Amino acid sequence: QDVTIAVVPKVAVPFFDDCNTGAQEAADRLGVSYQWVVPQNTQGATQVKIMEDLIARNVTGIAISVNEPKSVEGVIQQAIDAGIKVVTFDSDSAESARSLYIGTINTEAGVTMGNSMAEALGGKGKVAIVTGQLGASNLNERIDGVKKALEAYPEIEIVAIEGTEDDLAKAVSVTEALLRANPDLSGIFGMSQVGGPAVAKVLAQKEFADRKGALQVFAFDDLPDTVQGVKDGFINGIMVQRPVTMGRLAVESLVAQIKGEAGEIKDIDTGVTVVNADNLDSYTK
Amino acid sequence: MTLFLEMHGISKTFPGVKALNRVDLHLRLGEVHVLAGENGAGKSTLMKIMTGVYRADPGGAIRIDGQDTVIKDPVHARALGISIIYQELAVVNNMTVAENIYLAREPLGRTGLIDRRKMNADARAVLAELDISIAPDTRVGNLSIGQKQMVEIARAISYRSKLIIMDEPTASLSHHEATTLTRMVRKLAAQNIGIVYISHRMDEIFEIADRITVLRDGETVDSRPAADMTRELLVRKMVDRELSQLFGAHLSHATHQVLMSVRGLGLKRPTAQGARVSDVSFDLHRGEILGFFGLVGAGRTEVMEMIFGSRSHVGTIAIDGKEVRIESPSDAIGHGIGFVTEDRKEQGLVLGMSVRENFSLTHLAEYCRLDVVNRRRETEACHGFVRSLGIKTPSTEQKVLNLSGGNQQKVVIAKWVARRPRILIVDEPTRGIDIGAKAEVHALLNRLTSEGMSIIVVSSDLPEILAISDRVIVLKEGRISGILGRDDATQEQVMLAATG
Amino acid sequence: MSGQKSATAEQTPQRLWHGLAQLRHVREVNVLLAMLIVGALISLYTPYFLTTNNLMGVFRAFSLTAIMSIGMVMVIITGGIDLSVGSAMGLASLVTALCFDAGFGTSTSIAAGVGVGVTFGLANGLLITAVGLPPFIATLGTLSIGRGMMYMITHGVPVTPDTPEAFSVLGQGYVGPVPVPVVIMLALMVVFALVMRRTRFGRHVYATGGNEHAARLSGVKTDRVKLAVYVLSSTIASLAGIIGFSRYLSAEPASGFGSELDVIAAAAIGGASLAGGVGSVTGAVIGAALVGVIANGVVLLNINTYAQQAITGGVILIAVSLDVLRSKLTGGNG
Amino acid sequence: MSGQKSATAEQTPQRLWHGLAQLRHVREVNVLLAMLIVGALISLYTPYFLTTNNLMGVFRAFSLTAIMSIGMVMVIITGGIDLSVGSAMGLASLVTALCFDAGFGTSTSIAAGVGVGVTFGLANGLLITAVGLPPFIATLGTLSIGRGMMYMITHGVPVTPDTPEAFSVLGQGYVGPVPVPVVIMLALMVVFALVMRRTRFGRHVYATGGNEHAARLSGVKTDRVKLAVYVLSSTIASLAGIIGFSRYLSAEPASGFGSELDVIAAAAIGGASLAGGVGSVTGAVIGAALVGVIANGVVLLNINTYAQQAITGGVILIAVSLDVLRSKLTGGNG
C-alpha cells in the first residue's frame, strides 16, 4: 500500500518548522511519502479547505494542528469516512473524531509559567501579559493557565493584557508603552513567540537599563533572540515545547495506525521544559 | 408670447470673484433669447442659477409663471420645465448614447427591467429629428467631442421642456450641424418653447435671436429686441470697442521654404468607428498659417494627432528635410511641435491645478535650474499671458476648474504659445472664445508667424479659416479633397471640396 | 460600421456574429479562459482535480469570497471601495452564533446577522454620503470598529452554540451534487448580473462611477445609489458570514480578517477598475474562481507549500496580462 | 475682483495674510490639529505621555510606517496604488540579514536590501506602464510573490545574523535625544516635500494624477513618471525594511505583512485622494503620526486590549470627519 502522510500546521512560524523537521525525518525513516501544507492564514476555514483538498488527493494519513477546534470537526469526520487516519498535534480538536492528540496541554504550560513567575517574584508584584493574535486559542489557553496559577497568589496583580498581532515591531512598541505606563511593573509574560524577542530588545535599550533584573520575564518558544535574551539575563525562563518530537510522533503514530500496528491509541502529552540559564545547552525538543 | 420666467436682482459671489451683480432677465415662451457677453461675463453662472446648480446670493428672486420659486437642483428645474445643455459636456463616457439620453428616466418594460429596445428606438427618433447619424448603442466615449455635444442636445430636446437653455451648443459643431441646430431652434420656438441661447458666433446670433441681452462683468448692460440691434452695437456693448478696431488686415508672413512635409500619412490601425485617414500629404511652409477644414468627423483631428504622436500612424513626416520619428507627444514636442487640443477639458487642462501650473506644464524646464522650479519667474511669465490674452481670473493661483469656458480655452492657448514651438497646431483654437478675444487670438497667431513660427489651424468655423489662413487644405472622409491658395479659397470653393 | 440599425429577423445571424466577435473584448471571458487553461494544466498533472467531489469542494471553498465580491464589485463600479466586508462578515457570523447561543430561533438569528450587515452598510454609506468621508477612510474605520467589537465580545474565544439541523443546510447542504453555498452564489450572481445590466438601479451604479457629476446633473440620485451599494455590499457580506457560520458552526473572532484584499482582488481580476464605472458581477465571481482553482491546484500537485503565494501571484499577473495584451492588440486606442 | 495682479512689495503683508487664511483649507493642518487634540486628551489622563522618552518612542514606532507612506503618497498622487510595500520592506530586511549571515559587509548588505526595493519598483512600474496592468493587480501580484519568496526562504524562521556595531546605529542610534529612524523620517519628509512642491518632477507627478491624458499631451512623460514613483515607493520601503532590521536585528518572515493598509491609510488620512492628483508628503507623515499617537495612547491609558482597535477606528473616523466638515463649512462649492 502506498502511504502518504500530510501534515498541516497552523501557520508558518519557527515552532512548526521544527515540527516539519521531526515529521519529515520520521517519514523518511519509515519510507512513506510526505506532504507539508502550510495555511496562508489562521482562519478555521482555510484549514478546512486544505483538509478537503487532501481528501481529494487521497492521502492516507493527516496530522493537523488545529486553528479552530469546532470548524474542523466536520471535515475530520469526512476524512475518516474516506478511510484516512487523522491525528491532531500541538493544538487539538477534542470533540472531533481524530484518533489521538499529541502535544502540550497549553493550559498546563500556562500554569507552569505562572508558577515560575510567582516564584521569581516572591509571590507579589504587578505583572503584564504580552500575547500574540488576540483570537488564537492556544494563547488564550496559556493565559487561562497563568491566571489559574496566579489565583494562589493574591498579591500578584495582572495590570494589563496586550495583543501584538504576532508582529515584532508592534510587540516592541507595546512593550515600551507598557513599561512607561507602569513604572512599578515587576513581571512580563510573553505568551507567543514574539514576546521573548520583544521584551529582550526593549530591555536592551538605554532607556530601560534600570529595569533589567527588576523585571522578571517568562516567554514561550526558543527563538534565537529569546535564547539570547536568556543568555543576556533579560529573560528568566522560556517555556519550550517539543515540536520536533510532536512531528515525529505524529507521523510514527499515523503510519502505525495505517499499517494496523498501533497498540493502544491514546493522547500523548509531550510536556514543556522550563529552559533557563542553567539548562540552556542541554534541553531537547 | 407669454412671460415664463423672471430673474430679479440676481447676484453671485465666488471666493474672490463677483460673477453676477444684480442681473435681471425676462424669458418668454416661444422666444429665442440670446445671451451675449465676453468670456467670464457671467452667462454660464446665470444659467446655472436658473437650473439650480448654484444658489444665488440672497437678495434676488426668481419667478416662474409669476410665482416666487426656489430652484433646488437640476432635477427640480426640469420638473419646472427647464432643461439645459451645459457648456461643459456632462456625459458618461462608458455608457451608450441612448443610455446617456435617457439617464435617470429609462423606459421600463412590463417586467420592471429597462426596455432597451424602446430606449434605443426613442433615442434614434430624437437623433433623427436633429438629423444626427449616430447609432444609439454607440459608446459615448468613442464619439468625437462634436458628436458628444450633439448627444447632449438630443437629450435636452428629449425632455420636451418649456424652456431650453443652450450654453454654446455650437462651439464644437461645424457649419452643417450648426445650421441643422439653428433650424431646430426656430422650430422649437414655433412650438411655443422658450429658448435661451448663448453663443459667441455673430452670424448665428443674428440669425435666430428674437431678443438679445448683453452681460458685461456680471451686469446687464443691454436687453432689446434683435431687430433693434446691430452687430456694431452688440460688439460695443459686449467688449466696449468698435468692431472695425477688432479685426486688422491679414498680413501674410508665409515663405516658400518648406518646414515640415508630410507624406502618405494614414492610420496604422484603422478602428471600426471614425474617419479612415489615409494618404494625407502636404507641406507646411515657414511662417505660414495653414488652414484645415472639413466636416465633423472628416479626420482633421486624427491627422493632427498623428503628427503630434498621440495616435500611431503610417507614412513619413520630415522637418527641415530630415525624416523624423514621432511616436509620442514628447517626441513631437522635442521636434518643436505644439498642439492646442480641441477638447480642453479632457486633453488640454489638468482641471484641479492652478492657472499657473497648467500654463507652465508645457515648458516648465524654462523656469527650472537643476529641476527646481523658480516660482517667481513662472508666475511672472504667467501674469504676462494673463494680461495679454485678457484671461479673467482673480489670480494665477485660481484652479482652472473655476474659470469660465472661454478663459479656460485661453489658458490652453497660452500654455502652448509660451513654449514657442516652431510648428504650432491649433485645433479649434477659438472654441468658446468671445469676439474680442478671438480677434486677439488671430492677431497673436499672425504675430507669431511674423516671428517665423508655422501654424496649422483646424477649425470648423469657415469664416475664421478664410480670414487667417495663407492656404486651406480641405479634408473629406479622411483624404485631402482640395488644397486652395488664399486667393482661391472662397466660401463656395471650400464647401464644395468638403461636401462635393 | 456593421450594425443593428433595426432588429429585424433577417439581421439576427449577423447580430449574433457581431456579438460573438465582441466577446473577445469582454474581460470576464478572457479571465474565464485563463481559468480554464489553469484548470486544464492542473488536470494534466493530477487525476484528482477533475472529480465531482473536488470540483464541488473548490466551488464551495471560493463561494464565500465570490459572494462578497458580488457586493464589492458594485461598490467599486461606483468608484468606491469597501474595506469593511471582512468585519461585516465576521461580526454577522458572530452575532448569529450569539443569538443561537441565547436560545433564539433560526430565523431570528439569521435576521440578527443580516441586521449587522445592514448596519455596517448604513454606517459606511452615511459616512461617505452625508459626512463626506472618502470611502477608503470610512470603511477602514468601520473595519477597525467591527474587528474591535468582535474581540470585545469574544475575548478571542470562538462561539460554538448548538444549532438546529435545518440551519446547517445553509452551509453544509447539497442540491443534487451542488453544495448549497454554491447554489446561493450562483443565484446571487444571476440576480445581480441582471440587476446591473437591466435595471435602472444598475445603470445608475455605472453612471455614478463613470461620471458622478454628469449623473447627478441628469437626475441620478448619486448619494442614494452610493448608500444602496454600501448597504448591499455589507448585507451580502453578512450573508456570507451566516453561511460560513452554518458551515463551520463556529464563529471565530478572527473570521473574515484580511479578506477585504481577496474580495477586492477578485473584483479587480474580473475586470473592475478601481477608478469606477467599469466592472461586472460575473467577472468578479470568475476572478474569485481563478484564485480558488490555483489554491486547490497547489495542494493537489503537492507543490512546495511555501511557494503557494508566489505561484498565486504569478498566475494572476500572467492571466491578467494576457487579457490586457489581447485587448491591446485587438482593441486599438481606447 | 480683488486680486494679486502683480507681486509688488507693498502687497506682501496682504499675501501673508492670504496665505494664513488659506492654511485652514489645507488638509494636513487639520489632521495635525486633530492629532494635537488627541495628544492633549491623552496627556490629560496620563502623565507618561508627554515625556521625552515616550514621545521619542512614539515617533520611532510610527517612523517606519511614515517613511513608507512618503513613497506611497507619491504613487497615490499619480492615481496609482502600491500594495507591495510590505513585501518590499520585508524582503529587503530579509535579504540584508541573509547577506550579513553570509558574511558580507555592511555596505554590501545594505546595497542588497536596497536592490530588492529597486527590483520591486521596476517590476511594478514596468507591469503598469509597459504591460498595462492596473496598479492594484500589478502590485497585488508582486505582493504575493514577495511574501511567497519570504516563506520559501525562511520557512517561517527569523534570520538573526551577527551584525557589526555600526550597522545597528541605523535603527537603534540617537542624534541627541532623537532616534535615528526619526531623523531619517524627517529628512525624507523634508526632501520629498520639497521635491513634490518645488521640482519639475513633483509637478509632473501631480499632473499625471490630475489628468494623465492632458499631461501626456503637454509633453510629460507620464510612463516615466509612473515608473519613477513605483521605484521610489519600493526603494523607500526597502529602506524602511533595512532600518527595521537594524532596529530589531532580526528579519521576521512575516514582517511587513498587511502593512500596506496602514501605509495607504496614513496617506489617505493625510489628505491624499485615491483618485489621484491630490495629496502631500507631510500630510502622509502626519497621518501616520495620528495613528501612532492613538496606538500609544490606548496602551498608556491601559484601555482594554480587546477594545483598542475599535477605539483606533473611531478616533480616525472622528478626526477625518472634523477635517471634512470644517472644509465643507469654510470651503463653499469645491
Ligand SMILES: Nc1ncnc2c1ncn2[C@@H]1O[C@H](COP(=O)(O)OP(=O)(O)OP(=O)(O)O)[C@@H](O)[C@H]1O
Ligand atoms: N465655481 C467657480 N468658482 C469661482 N469662480 C467661478 C466659478 N464659476 C465661475 N466663476 C467665475 O465667474 C465668472 C463668470 O463665469 P461664467 O462661467 O459665468 O462666464 P461666461 O460668461 O459663461 O464665460 P464664457 O463665455 O467664457 O463661457 C468668471 O470670472 C469665472 O472665473
Ligand SMILES: Nc1ncnc2c1ncn2[C@@H]1O[C@H](COP(=O)(O)OP(=O)(O)OP(=O)(O)O)[C@@H](O)[C@H]1O
Ligand atoms: N477615441 C475615438 N475612438 C473612436 N472613434 C473616434 C475617437 N475619436 C474620434 N473618433 C471618430 O473619428 C472621426 C474623426 O474624428 P476627428 O475628431 O478626427 O474628426 P474631425 O474632422 O477633427 O472632426 P471634429 O473634430 O470636428 O469632430 C469622428 O467621426 C469620430 O467618431
Ligand SMILES: [Mg+2]
Ligand atoms: Mg460660459
Ligand SMILES: [Mg+2]
Ligand atoms: Mg476635430
